Amino acid sequence: xxxxxSPEEIEKSLSELTGWSVKDQKLVKTxxxxxxxxxxxxxxRLGFVCEKHDxxxxxxxxxxxxxxxxxxxxAGNQLTEKDFALAKGIDEVA
Amino acid sequence: xxxxxSPEEIEKSLSELTGWSVKDQKLVKTxxxxxxxxxxxxxxRLGFVCEKHDxxxxxxxxxxxxxxxxxxxxAGNQLTEKDFALAKGIDEVA
Amino acid sequence: xxxxxSPEEIEKSLSELTGWSVKDQKLVKTxxxxxxxxxxxxxxRLGFVCEKHDxxxxxxxxxxxxxxxxxxxxAGNQLTEKDFALAKGIDEVA
Amino acid sequence: xxxxxSPEEIEKSLSELTGWSVKDQKLVKTxxxxxxxxxxxxxxRLGFVCEKHDxxxxxxxxxxxxxxxxxxxxAGNQLTEKDFALAKGIDEVA
Numbered sequence: 001x002x003x004x005x006s007p008e009e010i011e012k013s014l015s016e017l018t019g020w021s022v023k024d025q026k027l028v029k030t031x032x033x034x035x036x037x038x039x040x041x042x043x044x045r046l047g048f049v050c051e052k053h054d055x056x057x058x059x060x061x062x063x064x065x066x067x068x069x070x071x072x073x074x075a076g077n078q079l080t081e082k083d084f085a086l087a088k089g090i091d092e093v094a
Numbered sequence: 095x096x097x098x099x100s101p102e103e104i105e106k107s108l109s110e111l112t113g114w115s116v117k118d119q120k121l122v123k124t125x126x127x128x129x130x131x132x133x134x135x136x137x138x139r140l141g142f143v144c145e146k147h148d149x150x151x152x153x154x155x156x157x158x159x160x161x162x163x164x165x166x167x168x169a170g171n172q173l174t175e176k177d178f179a180l181a182k183g184i185d186e187v188a
Numbered sequence: 189x190x191x192x193x194s195p196e197e198i199e200k201s202l203s204e205l206t207g208w209s210v211k212d213q214k215l216v217k218t219x220x221x222x223x224x225x226x227x228x229x230x231x232x233r234l235g236f237v238c239e240k241h242d243x244x245x246x247x248x249x250x251x252x253x254x255x256x257x258x259x260x261x262x263a264g265n266q267l268t269e270k271d272f273a274l275a276k277g278i279d280e281v282a
Numbered sequence: 283x284x285x286x287x288s289p290e291e292i293e294k295s296l297s298e299l300t301g302w303s304v305k306d307q308k309l310v311k312t313x314x315x316x317x318x319x320x321x322x323x324x325x326x327r328l329g330f331v332c333e334k335h336d337x338x339x340x341x342x343x344x345x346x347x348x349x350x351x352x353x354x355x356x357a358g359n360q361l362t363e364k365d366f367a368l369a370k371g372i373d374e375v376a
Contacts, residue, residue, distance in 0.1 A: 036338055037142035037187070040329040041135045043343075044232055047322040048131035051236055056318055060342040061325075093131070130244055134235040137249075138326055141228040142333055150224055154248040155231075225330035225375070229323045236319035281319070 004078040013084040020087055026058075027070040027083050031094055039064050042094065049089045055082050057090075098172040107178040114181055120152075121164040121177050125188055133158050136188065143183045149176050151184075192266040201272040208275055214246075215258040215271050219282055223252050230254055230282065237277045243270050245278075286360040295366040302369055308340075309352040309365050313376055321346050324376065331371045337364050339372075 005013065010022060020029045033039045039061055046068075050056045058069040070087055072080040099107065104116060114123045127133040133155055140162075144150045151162040164181055166174040193201065198210060208217045221227045227249055234256075238244045245256040258275055260268040287295065292304060302311045315321045321343055328350075332338045339350040352369055354362040 045135040229327040
């Protein structure tokens with residue numbers, strides 16, 4: 001599951017997602033919610049997804065924005081299938 | 095703000111909401127979410143609304159269902175404008 | 189895991205918990221938090237425990253109080269080890 | 283309320299808090315919780331404080347850590363009493 005993806009595999013996996021980009025070997029997306037309360041509720045909802053996947057992003061929040069950066073630390077901070085699975089799972093509840 | 099509403103006023107206010115009913119002088123509605131995690135996130139979101147209104151429902155949750163019962167305790171458990179304002183505020187974030 | 193517990197097993201398991209009682213074949217406890225915001229945060233925290241156990245209580249909240257009723261529906265609403273494991277898990281984060 | 287604080291006032295206010303430092307005209311603190319679920323629950327709890335103060339930090343989370351950076355944007359990103367009041371309020375629920 002934690003095998004590093006090749007550039008081609010990353011390209012392909014990325015094309016199946018919406019709004020995500022790769023930066024410094026991390027999957028990155030910023031969600032814009034209606035307000036702060038919506039952003040916090042979304043953090044809770046995606047938190048459940050993270051626990052289910054046993055995989056956790058770097059998360060930042062400013063008012064209504066929630067930015068996620070996903071990488072696989074124990075794969076030397078490279079992108080793996082786990083990262084794309086988490087991104088997909090979070091998109092499903094966003 | 096905490097004046098008891100007359101039966102006619104309750105009738106009128108109720109007609110402006112969707113899915114709420116009056117039972118034992120309480121405004122009652124059950125929201126059905128996709129799953130438990132969605133229900134908990136909704137509880138957080140409506141919690142912000144409650145704090146903003148400084149008015150809090152009796153809340154119950156079973157798996158994906160969240161039931162709210164709203165009344166004004168310090169008005170002798172009668173329905174007031176505060177109750178309908180909270181119901182409306184929660185509907186807006188549901 | 190979902191085997192019904194005998195009255196003796198229930199008695200023994202209950203003696204290992206604090207603040208829980210058995211009522212109508214349900215494990216019941218009311219937590220009293222400092223205020224509403226603390227209660228909602230606790231609901232989030234215990235929600236993670238429920239998802240981890242894949243077992244969910246009937247939950248109710250009034251202001252700073254959170255009441256949980258735990259039973260095993262697919263065991264004919266009888267108490268099982270799953271119920272006591274969840275109760276213990278929630279106590280650990282309360 | 284949004285008056286910029288002098289260096290002396292900042293020094294004094296900072297001395298009344300624990301674990302906060304000033305960096306680039308921002309109040310900064312990292313809380314370390316037991317695990318990810320505790321961190322998310324804390325984000326919810328402090329979220330209520332932010333809404334009450336109508337003032338919101340830059341927040342980041344990695345697993346069990348929650349870092350807050352507080353400044354007053356509409357005061358030209360300078361520190362004001364609002365920032366210290368929020369920091370104090372969050373410490374009270376941490």
